[in-house]
Amino acid sequence: MSTAVPIRFAAMAAPPTTEEIREVNVRYHDLAAEHYDAKWGIDYGELGQSQVTGKLAKALGGRLGHYEAGLEIGAGTGYFGLNLVRAGVIDSYTATDISPGMLGVLAKTAETLGIEAATTCTEASELPFEDESFDIVFGHAVLHHLPDLDGAFAEFMRVLRPGGVVAFCGEPSHYGDRLAEIPKRAAWRVSPAWRAVLRARPAPLAGSSEEVEEDDLERVVDVHAFTPGTLAVHARGAGFEDVRVRGEELAASLFGWANRSLEASARAEDVPMLWRKYAYHGYLALQRVDRAVLEPRLPAALFYNLLIAARKPV
Numbered sequence: 001m002s003t004a005v006p007i008r009f010a011a012m013a014a015p016p017t018t019e020e021i022r023e024v025n026v027r028y029h030d031l032a033a034e035h036y037d038a039k040w041g042i043d044y045g046e047l048g049q050s051q052v053t054g055k056l057a058k059a060l061g062g063r064l065g066h067y068e069a070g071l072e073i074g075a076g077t078g079y080f081g082l083n084l085v086r087a088g089v090i091d092s093y094t095a096t097d098i099s100p101g102m103l104g105v106l107a108k109t110a111e112t113l114g115i116e117a118a119t120t121c122t123e124a125s126e127l128p129f130e131d132e133s134f135d136i137v138f139g140h141a142v143l144h145h146l147p148d149l150d151g152a153f154a155e156f157m158r159v160l161r162p163g164g165v166v167a168f169c170g171e172p173s174h175y176g177d178r179l180a181e182i183p184k185r186a187a188w189r190v191s192p193a194w195r196a197v198l199r200a201r202p203a204p205l206a207g208s209s210e211e212v213e214e215d216d217l218e219r220v221v222d223v224h225a226f227t228p229g230t231l232a233v234h235a236r237g238a239g240f241e242d243v244r245v246r247g248e249e250l251a252a253s254l255f256g257w258a259n260r261s262l263e264a265s266a267r268a269e270d271v272p273m274l275w276r277k278y279a280y281h282g283y284l285a286l287q288r289v290d291r292a293v294l295e296p297r298l299p300a301a302l303f304y305n306l307l308i309a310a311r312k313p314v
């Protein structure tokens, strides 16, 4: 499943095949695995647990529920699943991913946290599990990497028990992606002045060969950005009912992208801790504004992330 030779879609004449998309995802996520938690500020304490339970409850329409057997798709290093187990939402946890590197980090973290996690390296649309063996199939930031969404939703339906739920959070929205370009471009324009104020040197033009390869691959691993309609159609097509799509993060994501773009323009060691704290706490404060003010009022399509939940008929 993995490939030692990096695939560069830019150099290909034809659009990438399903197999090529999978191979690039394995390569990119294997490279990213060891520093993934640090890069995304992933937390397994109270903060991480409240983030994931909040997202899952939002996807499920406010009611979190409790599940005996949970299957995670594209579990990565375990951000969502390990936190759900710690929060007592899931009893028995099975983590799947196409990247052995990501699952290796997950297994180590699970051991450190004293959590039992069964890990299986597999493609989302070919799940090696018995029919009707899980109460919830869930994931975070994974559907947009899957070349065969209809095949994957058919598998989620097959492995769920009747009445079981499917819930995915953190999927990029089509309009959200476009909106994020505005703060990114604005930040890039003001970045020289920002660096001058903070006395930060510009970021080096090229990193290590692994960093350059990771950057190259990052541009091709995302194969979808969804509207609520284009996301829901796969769940309905597989036979799920009560399909609901919600939106999440608008002000927080605009603020976050502006800050990340500024930070990326400077040498990491020159960005002061005080700035990082401001960026982090500002982001959390704006998440609260999104939740309280914007999410209940604006259409899901406008938000940066989409969440989908549905139920297998009884």
Ligand SMILES: C[S@@+](CC[C@H](N)C(=O)[O-])C[C@H]1O[C@@H](n2cnc3c(N)ncnc32)[C@H](O)[C@@H]1O
Pocket: 022, 025, 026, 029, 073, 074, 075, 076, 077, 078, 079, 080, 096, 097, 098, 099, 102, 122, 123, 124, 125, 139, 140, 141, 142, 145, 146, 147
């Ligand atoms: C953006 S990461 C998210 C990881 C984790 N869910 C999180 O939120 O931190 C996407 C994950 O999906 C996995 N993935 C990509 N394509 C996949 C596929 N076809 N089948 C299963 N997993 C896949 C990647 O290896 C990666 O771990």
